[in-house]
Amino acid sequence: MIICAEDLTFAYNDSLMALQNISFEISAGECVALTGHNGSGKSTLVKHLNGLLKPTKGRILVANKDTATSRTAELASQVALLFQNPDDQICKQTVWDEVCFGPQNLGYDKKKTTTLVQEALALFELTSFEKKNPHDFGYSERKRIAMASIVAMDTPILVFDEPTAGLDSYEMSLLINTLKKLQSENKTVLVISHDMDFVAENILRAISLSAGKKVFDGKLRDLFEQTDLMTESGLLHPQTMQLSKACGLYSSPLSTDECVAAIAEQLGQPSLPNA
Amino acid sequence: MAPNKTTATLFIDKDSWLQRLHPLTKLSYILLTGVAAYGGPSSLLYICLLLFCNAVITASGGLLKDTAKALLRVILPLLLFMIPIHSFLFPGNRTVLLEFHGMIVYQEGLLFAISTLTKLTVVLIASFLFVFSTHPADLITALSHTCRSPSLAYLLGSPLLLLASMRERIETIQAAQRARGLDVDGNMFRRFLSLAPLLLPLVLGAIVEVEQRSIALEVRGFKSTSIKTSLRKLSDSALQRFCRWLMLAIAAVVLLLHGLG
Numbered sequence: 131m132i133i134c135a136e137d138l139t140f141a142y143n144d145s146l147m148a149l150q151n152i153s154f155e156i157s158a159g160e161c162v163a164l165t166g167h168n169g170s171g172k173s174t175l176v177k178h179l180n181g182l183l184k185p186t187k188g189r190i191l192v193a194n195k196d197t198a199t200s201r202t203a204e205l206a207s208q209v210a211l212l213f214q215n216p217d218d219q220i221c222k223q224t225v226w227d228e229v230c231f232g233p234q235n236l237g238y239d240k241k242k243t244t245t246l247v248q249e250a251l252a253l254f255e256l257t258s259f260e261k262k263n264p265h266d267f268g269y270s271e272r273k274r275i276a277m278a279s280i281v282a283m284d285t286p287i288l289v290f291d292e293p294t295a296g297l298d299s300y301e302m303s304l305l306i307n308t309l310k311k312l313q314s315e316n317k318t319v320l321v322i323s324h325d326m327d328f329v330a331e332n333i334l335r336a337i338s339l340s341a342g343k344k345v346f347d348g349k350l351r352d353l354f355e356q357t358d359l360m361t362e363s364g365l366l367h368p369q370t371m372q373l374s375k376a377c378g379l380y381s382s383p384l385s386t387d388e389c390v391a392a393i394a395e396q397l398g399q400p401s402l403p404n405a
Numbered sequence: 406m407a408p409n410k411t412t413a414t415l416f417i418d419k420d421s422w423l424q425r426l427h428p429l430t431k432l433s434y435i436l437l438t439g440v441a442a443y444g445g446p447s448s449l450l451y452i453c454l455l456l457f458c459n460a461v462i463t464a465s466g467g468l469l470k471d472t473a474k475a476l477l478r479v480i481l482p483l484l485l486f487m488i489p490i491h492s493f494l495f496p497g498n499r500t501v502l503l504e505f506h507g508m509i510v511y512q513e514g515l516l517f518a519i520s521t522l523t524k525l526t527v528v529l530i531a532s533f534l535f536v537f538s539t540h541p542a543d544l545i546t547a548l549s550h551t552c553r554s555p556s557l558a559y560l561l562g563s564p565l566l567l568l569a570s571m572r573e574r575i576e577t578i579q580a581a582q583r584a585r586g587l588d589v590d591g592n593m594f595r596r597f598l599s600l601a602p603l604l605l606p607l608v609l610g611a612i613v614e615v616e617q618r619s620i621a622l623e624v625r626g627f628k629s630t631s632i633k634t635s636l637r638k639l640s641d642s643a644l645q646r647f648c649r650w651l652m653l654a655i656a657a658v659v660l661l662l663h664g665l666g
Contacts, residue, residue, distance in 0.1 A: 182580045206586035217610055218574075219581035221602035231602070235586030265609060283585065 132158040137188035148174045159316040163329045166339035167364030180209040210283040216276035226260040232283035250282035287318045294325045330368035330384040423466030423538045428547040433652040438531040440656040442524040444663035452523045459530040491518035541565040
């Protein structure tokens with residue numbers, strides 16, 4: 131197991147409980163969605179992965195290292211964390227320098243740093259902007275720069291906090307391609323998101339939190355079938371499932387392809403025209 | 406909902422006489438304390454007396470622990486720098502107090518450093534008292550009633566509002582950079598180097614925030630000339646008004662005497 135949380139409990143200022151007795155395991159190469167309503171403790175949980183927060187009780191192991199006794203600067207070589215707001219991390223004058231920042235801090239040699247940065251810039255189609263100032267771009271481009279700077283760190287674990295917020299459909303496709311590439315490289319990816327369409331299409335497993343407690347850990351499809359839990363977690367079903375329900379279909383399609391197949395099956399046809 | 410990890414302001418919500426005082430009374434007190442500390446006699450005993458008065462007020466207002474914590478964070482680093490620098494290098498150094506391996510500690514420099522730090526402590530305690538016991542909205546309401554200009558009131562009151570959000574933002578930026586391997590621990594040089602990646606996002610963010618805040622205020626009729634409804638009621642009394650004028654008058658006299666003397 132690359133991540134192992136055991137009875138993880140965290141309280142802000144020793145009194146305000148943010149996480150309570152959370153246990154889970156994540157294998158190397160898994161892609162997991164962390165879901166729950168605002169304030170349920172998702173961001174607090176992921177900050178334990180690289181030691182930004184230390185457990186009040188229990189422990190969390192990342193690559194067999196107890197994060198409570200490791201420094202964040204050391205854990206950064208294991209876990210890269212994308213913050214919600216790109217402006218919290220952009221600190222350099224050019225896109226290239228910004229994406230270099232993480233690999234340089236991790237002490238990679240010049241050749242490896244250059245290769246990683248070039249790859250990350252290409253993934254998010256930022257290569258032609260590498261000499262420009264990140265602050266000259268709009269929010270979604272800055273978000274892409276922030277994502278590229280995380281991917282360039284080449285860590286075995288990547289955490290994306292609300293990666294789809296503010297992205298248009300094309301930028302979303304860049305993110306999806308990146309997730310696929312990371313999975314093909316056996317990287318472990320955790321995604322915090324309220325965007326259930328994105329989650330349903332791209333991720334199989336979900337861990338759901340409510341008021342600091344783990345309320346679900348399993349296949350995403352099973353989460354969507356528990357309506358009460360969905361309501362408790364403040365989540366909406368993906369549009370494919372909503373459409374399926376509105377059409378009176380019995381299946382629970384998570385992707386557009388599954389939805390099309392379910393409709394075709396209902397109509398008694400092998401496939402839909404123009405689908 | 407999960408609990409908030411920090412409050413939106415530095416205000417500490419307690420039911421004490423200090424919290425109930427009119428913001429302008431407390432502002433007048435800060436002014437008087439500052440003038441008394443820097444314009445009054447330079448005797449250490451006098452400064453210690455001012456310090457004692459402030460400590461008593463803080464304790465009676467139930468803010469002793471919070472004020473002491475905040476004060477230590479500010480004064481300790483200054484103390485660590487000022488005491489050795491002045492003890493060794495103050496231009497008026499004459500009397501040798503201590504000699505250790507060629508390093509000479511002089512009485513004049515040490516006294517100067519102690520006196521400067523004590524004066525600063527007096528003013529800081531009064532300022533912390535104000536910040537911890539005054540809700541920013543109360544300050545802005547009080548200033549609006551006094552200066553009749555919402556823009557000026559907001560300009561004067563906004564530092565209190567921004568202080569807490571800046572503090573929160575510094576923590577987030579620091580976390581974001583640490584997550585990318587920036588080492589903020591270790592020796593002083595390493596810490597100094599780690600400042601740049603923290604400052605740029607903070608400064609740029611603050612500039613953007615100021616612009617956004619001003620637009621948000623404009624579009625919600627902040628500069629409207631009609632009489633504004635106030636939902637906050639500030640307690641004021643003839644005694645408080647008298648005390649305010651008295652404190653201002655004393656401050657003026659001290660300043661005058663200081664100018665003459």
